[in-house]
Amino acid sequence: MRELPQRRGKRAMTWWFFAALFLCATSVATACPLCLGAFRSSVAQQLVDLPNAVLAQPSADGGYQVVAVIKGEGPAGGIIPPEEVELDFVVDSSATLLIVRDEAWSMWVGLGAVGIEHASWLRQIAAGKRPVDMNTDEWQAQLALTLPYLEHREPLVAEIAYGELAAAPYAALLAAKPRLDAPAIRRWVADPQLTARQPLYLLLLGIAGDASDAAALELRLEALWMARDATNLASMIAADLQLRGPSHMAWVDAKYMGDRLRSTRELEAALLALSVLGNANGAIPRERVIRSYGLFIQEHRELAGFVAEDLAAWQYWGAVPSYLALIKSNIRQDFKSRVAISAYLHQSPVGSLIDSGISVIDAPDQPTSPVRPTISGVPQ
DSSP, X not given: OOBOOOOOOOHHXXXXXXXXXXXXXXXXXXXXTTSGGGGSOOHHHHHHHSSEEEEEEEOTTSSEEEEEEEESOOOGGGEEOGGGEEOSSOOBTTOOEEEEEOTTOSSEEEEEEOOGGGHHHHHHHHTSOOGGGOOHHHHHHHHHHHGGGTTOSSHHHHHHHHHHHHTSOHHHHHHTGGGXXXXXXXXXXXXXXXXXXXXXXXXXXXXXXXXXXXXXXHHHHHHHHHHXXXXXXXXXXXXXXXXXXXXXXXXXXXXXXXXXXXXXXXHHHHHHXXXXXXXXXXXXXXXXXXXXXXXXXXXXXXXXXGGHHHHHHTXXXXXXXXXXXXXXXXXXXXXXXXXXXXXXXXXXXXXXXXOTTOOSTTSOOSOOSOOOOOOTTOOO
């Protein structure tokens, strides 16, 4: 079967295309932060954000015959000249391509090959909203639309479905539990070909799985702890806690919150899991997460501000004494931690009373006598 050559000219057009997609990434700000796809615009969101999308097939003269309009307007006469299409992949002559264009662009850009039978589904995707604009009911409708297509045999269809789930808030994933296929998720978690999608699938396993899944996760978590490895650690901790509930928080406290030998990367992963669960305030009550945050502040004073943003968002001000003690001490602080502590204190009820001469950014870097902060409500 004849293959069409890659079209690698017009690099300026490609640069502007990906620059636009980077700007579109702000639309996934509400996504669950445990999913890697949460931090870049998915194909589905490109369809939402861009005004024109069509399905087209290569024609004998080298151009592209539009066979379905997905969104906006197709080209005049239904034909896109070959010099007006940018492709960075090779396709065969029988393929149907998803091609998009912005009004400000002089060219169309190919996203990949997809069967014509998916035209109606793609129209529903393109008619959706940005994640930040979707309410609970709209998220459930969107997940109902995309969940059946996870790991579809057509790679672009599977990518679109995965991207929508990766952009979903954790609360929306929890609400979609009745629609999740636990056996399929177990297969995907075990598939080495799906390594890049493991964070999401592990998270879904925590929602759809059972006690046997929790036991398997705990074996993997122990192995990660022994190896000092943070790979997929956040998703695994979140999944295990979602399945086990508060009873397993003692393990997290002992292995990470209270372990001073853990790396910053490991601690950030553990904190991310607790942050997501604390925001959900479901399987793990927020007050239990706050207790673990208190232990973290005590044992990891140089990074203590890493939990300050959550505490402020939850309107929990019991950490004020601990943070004031840290600022007044000479304990070395990570720069991000200093800034977060400062923001927390100024948002707190005592913010207006804080001496304006105190600056966490200018706080001394060299430690002197040890200081053990305390947090209200945390057993000492």
